Amino acid sequence: MAERFTVAIVGSGPGGLSAAGHAAKLNVSHILLERTSHASDTIYKYQKGKLVMATPDILPLRSDFDFKLGIREDILGTWDRQLKEQGVNIRYNAEVTGIKGAKGNFQLTLADKSVIEADHVVLGIGLQGNLNKMTAPGAELPHVQYQLDDPDEYDGESIFVIGAGDAAIENAVALAKQNKVAIVNRSAEFARAKQGNLDLIRAAVDKGLVEAYHNATPVRVTANSIVLKTADGEVEAPCNRIIARLGATAPRKFVEGCGIQFPSAAPSALPEVSATYESNVPGLYVIGALGGYPLIKQAMNQGFEVIEFILGRQIEPADEPLLKEKFKGLGPVAVNDVLARIRANVPIFAELNPLVLRELMLDSTVHTPKPGDVIFKHNDYSNTFYTIVDGEVEIQVSPDDPKQVVVLGRGAFFGEMGLIAGRRRTATVAARTNAVLIETARRTMLKLIASNAPVKREMDRVAIIRQIQTYMAPNTPVESLMELAETATLQRFGKGEVLFNQGDPGDGVHLIRSGSVTVSRRIGGRDMVLNYVASGNYVGEMALLTDAPRSATVRAAVATETVKLDGEAFKRLLAHDQRLSREVETRFRERLENNARMEALPEAGSIIEFLVNQGVGEATDVLLIDESLCVRCDNCEKACAEIPSHHGMSRLDREAGPTFAAIHVPTSCRHCEHPHCMADCPPDAIHRAPNGEVFINDSCIGCGNCQRNCPYGVIQMAAPPPHKPGLLSWLLFGLGHGPGEDKSLRHVKKEGVTKHAVKCDMCKDVEGGAACVRACPTGAAIRVDPKQFLTLAALR
Amino acid sequence: MHESVVVYNRFRFLKAATLLGLVAIVLYAWHDPAGGLPNGGTWLGYGLGTIGALLILWLMWFGVRKRSYGEGHVKLEAWLSAHIYLGLSLIVVATLHTGFQFGWNVHTLAYVLMMLVIASGAFGLYAYLRYPRLMTENRRGLTLTMMMQQIADADRDCRESSMQLGEEINRAVLQASQDTRLGGSMWRQLAGRDPNCATLAALRSIERLAEKTSGAEASALRRLVTLMTKKVDLLRQARRDIQLSALMQIWLYVHVPLTFALIAALVAHVIAVFFYW
Structure with missing residues (x-):
C-alpha cells in the first residue's frame, strides 16, 4: 500500500521548502521529495x-522560512534548522521519475520504484538539471565546463567566463582572486543580472580584476585559446579554461511526461501556469524557475501561496498592492482583470507567463490619454516603449503634414525604434480615441527581448516593416511591402566591418537601422571616402538599379545594424511602385553626383575619414573647432566653467584632442547615439534630455564607471570647488581667481567630499544653448550633428 | 559650417557699417554749414559726434560682453563682427565730425587716440585671421606642453649620451641644458627665435669637435648630434608657437589701454566743447 498525502512537493529548493513549511504550519499532510542527500x-x-x-x-517576503541577503552557508544552515523546527516531512534521495493520475489521486513513482500517492502535486524542480551548452566549434573540449563549485580550486589560469547572467558574474568575480579572468557578454550591457551582481562585476572590471568583452560571442575554441567575435572584429585570446554559464532550460521530457504542455517548441519555453500556479493538469502546480520565475524570493512566496490555493483560499500575490497602485488610473478594477485584459489585447505580451507580466508591469506606467493627447513628439529623445491595451493612436508619419497619419489600434506597439536606434523619435504619436497605454522602460524591455525569443521575433518582424516604411517607402501601402519584409534579414556589423566590397555582385539593399557607414572607392590604389551615411538611410541600391557589380565599398563607421533587403524582391517592388521607383532613382542620381564631386575633392573625403576614425560617427552633437579661426583665447572653456550649474569646472578641454586639416576635435562630450557612459550606471543617473543632451543627474554616487566607459575621455571625476567670489570681488579685491576654471583646485584632495562624475550637458538648462559656442568670438567653435557636417556641402 | 567674423551672417555688419559711412558722406557733401567751413559745431557735426561717442561707448561694452559668459542669446561672434565693422566705420564718422580741422589740442588728441585704437584693432583682426592657421601648421599635432615635455626628454637623452664623451663635450651639453631659455620678456616672446640659443651654440661647438674624432667616439658623437638637432628643432618649434601666441595677444595690450586713454581724452573733449566753447 503506497503512502498517501494531501500534498506532494517535488524539489526542495526555495519554492518547495517554503511550500512544505507552510503545509507543516497549517497541519496539512505533506511530503517533500528531494533528489539529492541535502535540501535545496x-x-x-x-x-x-x-x-x-x-x-x-x-517585494515583501511571504514564507515560514527566513530569507535575506546573506552567504550561501548561512542561508542553507538557517533552512536546515527551520526544516527540523517546523516539522517538515522531507525525504532525501527520493528522485521522482514519473507522475501519473489526476487531481485527488496522483501517483508519484520514485527512482527506487516505490510509489507515493497525493491529492495535489507541487513541482518545484527548477531548471538547473538541464543546462544550456555552448555551440561554437570546440565546445566539446574537456576544458569547457558549465559549473563551478569551488573557485579556489583554480589558480593562475587564464579563464573565460561566457555569459552575463548572475551565475557568470559570480563565477568571474570569485575566480578573479587567483586567476586571469575575462567575461564575455553577448550584448552591450549587463542587463540581465541582479543589482548587487551588477555592482560586483563593475567594481571588478574597474579594478582590472576582470576583463569584460561586450557585444562579443565565442566563434571557436581550441585547446589553448578562444576566438571571439566582437564589435571590433575577431579577437583571439589565450585561455586555459572556459566556464559557460548560459542559463538552463526546462527538463522538458520529464515535465511533458507528467502531462504538462508547453506553449511553443522554443527551447526557452516554460510551461504555462494559471494565476494560482496550476498547470494544464488540474491539481498539478508549478512554482519557481520552472514556472518562469528564477528569483529565490518570488519562488518562496509562490510556495507559501500555492498551499493556500490548494486549500481553496484566495490570497493576493505579494506584489498586489504595488500593482493596484499602478492601475489606479483605470478605476476600480481588479489587478488580475487588468492583467488578463493586457494578455488578451496585446499579442506580444500574450504568451508571457503571468508572473513575468506582473514583473514587467511593476517596471511600467499605465497611461489613459484622451483623444488628441500627444504621447511623444517628432524629434523627442525619449526611448520608452508603448503598447496599446485599448483604444487607438495615430502616428503622424510626415512631420510637415499632420494629416498624414497611420492609425494603430488595440494590441499594437510603438516607440520600438527608440529601443534600437538611440536617435530622436521619428514621428509624433497622439491618442485618437480614449486609450489605455503601457509605457515600459527601455532597459526592462531590452531585458524582456533578451530573455524571450518570441517577443524578440515579433518585435523584429514589425520593426522591419516599419523601418522599410519610415526610411524608404513612406507612401507605399504595407501590403506591397510584405514580400520585401519577409525576405529581409537583420545584419550586424562591428566597427570597420564591411557591408559589401567594391566589385562584389549586388545582391541586396541595406537599410541602416542603427549606426552609420562610410562609402569609399579605390582610386589610384588608395581607398577614398566618398560619403558618410547615417542611420535611417539605405545603401546598395546603385548596383541593383544598374545591374552592375558594387561600385564602392561600404564599411560600418560604428557598430551598425542593418535590415538587408533581398535584391530581387526589391526590384519587383520597384517595378510595381512607380512613385517609389522615381524616388529611388532620384536618390541614385544624387549619389552619383555627390560621388563625382567628392572624387574631385579628396580633402573632404579625408576629413570624413578622420572624423569617422575619431568616433564622430556615433555622435549626435559634436564640438568641432576650426583651428584656422581659433585664436586660442579659451573663452569657450571659461564660459563653460562660468555656467552656474557647472560649479566652476570646465567640461571641455579645448587644446586636447586630434586635429586634421585644421579641424580640431576637442575633448568634449559628443552625446553619442548609444552613450557608452549610460551602459553601466548603477544609480541610473545618466539620462538623455528631450533635446538629446546626455547628462548626469544628482543621484550620481561617484563610482566612476561612466568615466571609464567613455572612449573619448570626456567625463571627469571631481568634487565641486569652494565657492568662487564674483568677478568684481576678484577685480577690485583680488578675491578668488579670474574668469574660467582654477585648474589648480582640480587636484586638491578634500576630506569628506565625494567626487562625482561631471560632463558636458550641452547647457541644457541655459537659455541660448551651449555656452562654449556662444562665447567663441571668432566662430571657430561649432556644435553640429555629424549627419550635417559630414556632407559635401559642409566640407567644401 | 564654420564662419569667420569677417563673413559673419553674409557680411551683415559690413553692410550696416557701409551704410552708416555712406549716409555720413552724403550728408556731409550735401549740408551747407552756416559759417562756411564744415565743423563739429554744425547740426551734422553734433550729430556725427554724438553717434561717434555712443559708438565708442558701445564698442567698449564689448569688453564687458565678452566676459558675460552664458548670458544673452546673441553669439559673441556676432558682437565681434559688429565691433569690427562698426569700429572701422568710426574712421568715416569721426573724421567727418572733425570737418578736417586739426590742431595741437585735446580734440585732435582724442581723434588721434581713436585712430590708434582702430589701427591696433585692425592689426588684431589681421592677427586673428592669419596666425591661427600658422600656429596649427607649426604645431604639427603637438601642444606647447607636449613640446616642453619632448624638449625635456631630448635634453635628458643628450645629457645621458654625453656622459662618456669627455669633459669638453659634457660641459657644452650641460651648459646647453642650463642656459637654454624659452619665452621670457615680451620682446623675446615676440622675436620667435633666440640668436644666442645655448643649445644651438653647443650643437655648433660639438659639430666642430666631431670633425676631429674618429672610431667609436665618432659614432657616439653622431648620436649626440642627432639628439641635439632634435632638441634644437623642438626649441625652434616651441619659440615659434610662443611667438604666434604672443602676436595674437600683444595688440590687446595696446588696444585696451589706448581705449581708456581715448575715453579720458573724449571726456575732456566733450566737456571742453560744452563748457568753454
Whole structure:
C-alpha cells in the first residue's frame, strides 16, 4: 500500500521548502521529495561563500522560512534548522521519475520504484538539471565546463567566463582572486543580472580584476585559446579554461511526461501556469524557475501561496498592492482583470507567463490619454516603449503634414525604434480615441527581448516593416511591402566591418537601422571616402538599379545594424511602385553626383575619414573647432566653467584632442547615439534630455564607471570647488581667481567630499544653448550633428 | 559650417557699417554749414559726434560682453563682427565730425587716440585671421606642453649620451641644458627665435669637435648630434608657437589701454566743447 498525502512537493529548493513549511504550519499532510542527500541542491551547488541576493528589494517576503541577503552557508544552515523546527516531512534521495493520475489521486513513482500517492502535486524542480551548452566549434573540449563549485580550486589560469547572467558574474568575480579572468557578454550591457551582481562585476572590471568583452560571442575554441567575435572584429585570446554559464532550460521530457504542455517548441519555453500556479493538469502546480520565475524570493512566496490555493483560499500575490497602485488610473478594477485584459489585447505580451507580466508591469506606467493627447513628439529623445491595451493612436508619419497619419489600434506597439536606434523619435504619436497605454522602460524591455525569443521575433518582424516604411517607402501601402519584409534579414556589423566590397555582385539593399557607414572607392590604389551615411538611410541600391557589380565599398563607421533587403524582391517592388521607383532613382542620381564631386575633392573625403576614425560617427552633437579661426583665447572653456550649474569646472578641454586639416576635435562630450557612459550606471543617473543632451543627474554616487566607459575621455571625476567670489570681488579685491576654471583646485584632495562624475550637458538648462559656442568670438567653435557636417556641402 | 567674423551672417555688419559711412558722406557733401567751413559745431557735426561717442561707448561694452559668459542669446561672434565693422566705420564718422580741422589740442588728441585704437584693432583682426592657421601648421599635432615635455626628454637623452664623451663635450651639453631659455620678456616672446640659443651654440661647438674624432667616439658623437638637432628643432618649434601666441595677444595690450586713454581724452573733449566753447 503506497503512502498517501494531501500534498506532494517535488524539489526542495526555495519554492518547495517554503511550500512544505507552510503545509507543516497549517497541519496539512505533506511530503517533500528531494533528489539529492541535502535540501535545496541548486543553492547547495553555488560556489562556496557566495553572497545570495534577495531581489527584488521592493517585494515583501511571504514564507515560514527566513530569507535575506546573506552567504550561501548561512542561508542553507538557517533552512536546515527551520526544516527540523517546523516539522517538515522531507525525504532525501527520493528522485521522482514519473507522475501519473489526476487531481485527488496522483501517483508519484520514485527512482527506487516505490510509489507515493497525493491529492495535489507541487513541482518545484527548477531548471538547473538541464543546462544550456555552448555551440561554437570546440565546445566539446574537456576544458569547457558549465559549473563551478569551488573557485579556489583554480589558480593562475587564464579563464573565460561566457555569459552575463548572475551565475557568470559570480563565477568571474570569485575566480578573479587567483586567476586571469575575462567575461564575455553577448550584448552591450549587463542587463540581465541582479543589482548587487551588477555592482560586483563593475567594481571588478574597474579594478582590472576582470576583463569584460561586450557585444562579443565565442566563434571557436581550441585547446589553448578562444576566438571571439566582437564589435571590433575577431579577437583571439589565450585561455586555459572556459566556464559557460548560459542559463538552463526546462527538463522538458520529464515535465511533458507528467502531462504538462508547453506553449511553443522554443527551447526557452516554460510551461504555462494559471494565476494560482496550476498547470494544464488540474491539481498539478508549478512554482519557481520552472514556472518562469528564477528569483529565490518570488519562488518562496509562490510556495507559501500555492498551499493556500490548494486549500481553496484566495490570497493576493505579494506584489498586489504595488500593482493596484499602478492601475489606479483605470478605476476600480481588479489587478488580475487588468492583467488578463493586457494578455488578451496585446499579442506580444500574450504568451508571457503571468508572473513575468506582473514583473514587467511593476517596471511600467499605465497611461489613459484622451483623444488628441500627444504621447511623444517628432524629434523627442525619449526611448520608452508603448503598447496599446485599448483604444487607438495615430502616428503622424510626415512631420510637415499632420494629416498624414497611420492609425494603430488595440494590441499594437510603438516607440520600438527608440529601443534600437538611440536617435530622436521619428514621428509624433497622439491618442485618437480614449486609450489605455503601457509605457515600459527601455532597459526592462531590452531585458524582456533578451530573455524571450518570441517577443524578440515579433518585435523584429514589425520593426522591419516599419523601418522599410519610415526610411524608404513612406507612401507605399504595407501590403506591397510584405514580400520585401519577409525576405529581409537583420545584419550586424562591428566597427570597420564591411557591408559589401567594391566589385562584389549586388545582391541586396541595406537599410541602416542603427549606426552609420562610410562609402569609399579605390582610386589610384588608395581607398577614398566618398560619403558618410547615417542611420535611417539605405545603401546598395546603385548596383541593383544598374545591374552592375558594387561600385564602392561600404564599411560600418560604428557598430551598425542593418535590415538587408533581398535584391530581387526589391526590384519587383520597384517595378510595381512607380512613385517609389522615381524616388529611388532620384536618390541614385544624387549619389552619383555627390560621388563625382567628392572624387574631385579628396580633402573632404579625408576629413570624413578622420572624423569617422575619431568616433564622430556615433555622435549626435559634436564640438568641432576650426583651428584656422581659433585664436586660442579659451573663452569657450571659461564660459563653460562660468555656467552656474557647472560649479566652476570646465567640461571641455579645448587644446586636447586630434586635429586634421585644421579641424580640431576637442575633448568634449559628443552625446553619442548609444552613450557608452549610460551602459553601466548603477544609480541610473545618466539620462538623455528631450533635446538629446546626455547628462548626469544628482543621484550620481561617484563610482566612476561612466568615466571609464567613455572612449573619448570626456567625463571627469571631481568634487565641486569652494565657492568662487564674483568677478568684481576678484577685480577690485583680488578675491578668488579670474574668469574660467582654477585648474589648480582640480587636484586638491578634500576630506569628506565625494567626487562625482561631471560632463558636458550641452547647457541644457541655459537659455541660448551651449555656452562654449556662444562665447567663441571668432566662430571657430561649432556644435553640429555629424549627419550635417559630414556632407559635401559642409566640407567644401 | 564654420564662419569667420569677417563673413559673419553674409557680411551683415559690413553692410550696416557701409551704410552708416555712406549716409555720413552724403550728408556731409550735401549740408551747407552756416559759417562756411564744415565743423563739429554744425547740426551734422553734433550729430556725427554724438553717434561717434555712443559708438565708442558701445564698442567698449564689448569688453564687458565678452566676459558675460552664458548670458544673452546673441553669439559673441556676432558682437565681434559688429565691433569690427562698426569700429572701422568710426574712421568715416569721426573724421567727418572733425570737418578736417586739426590742431595741437585735446580734440585732435582724442581723434588721434581713436585712430590708434582702430589701427591696433585692425592689426588684431589681421592677427586673428592669419596666425591661427600658422600656429596649427607649426604645431604639427603637438601642444606647447607636449613640446616642453619632448624638449625635456631630448635634453635628458643628450645629457645621458654625453656622459662618456669627455669633459669638453659634457660641459657644452650641460651648459646647453642650463642656459637654454624659452619665452621670457615680451620682446623675446615676440622675436620667435633666440640668436644666442645655448643649445644651438653647443650643437655648433660639438659639430666642430666631431670633425676631429674618429672610431667609436665618432659614432657616439653622431648620436649626440642627432639628439641635439632634435632638441634644437623642438626649441625652434616651441619659440615659434610662443611667438604666434604672443602676436595674437600683444595688440590687446595696446588696444585696451589706448581705449581708456581715448575715453579720458573724449571726456575732456566733450566737456571742453560744452563748457568753454
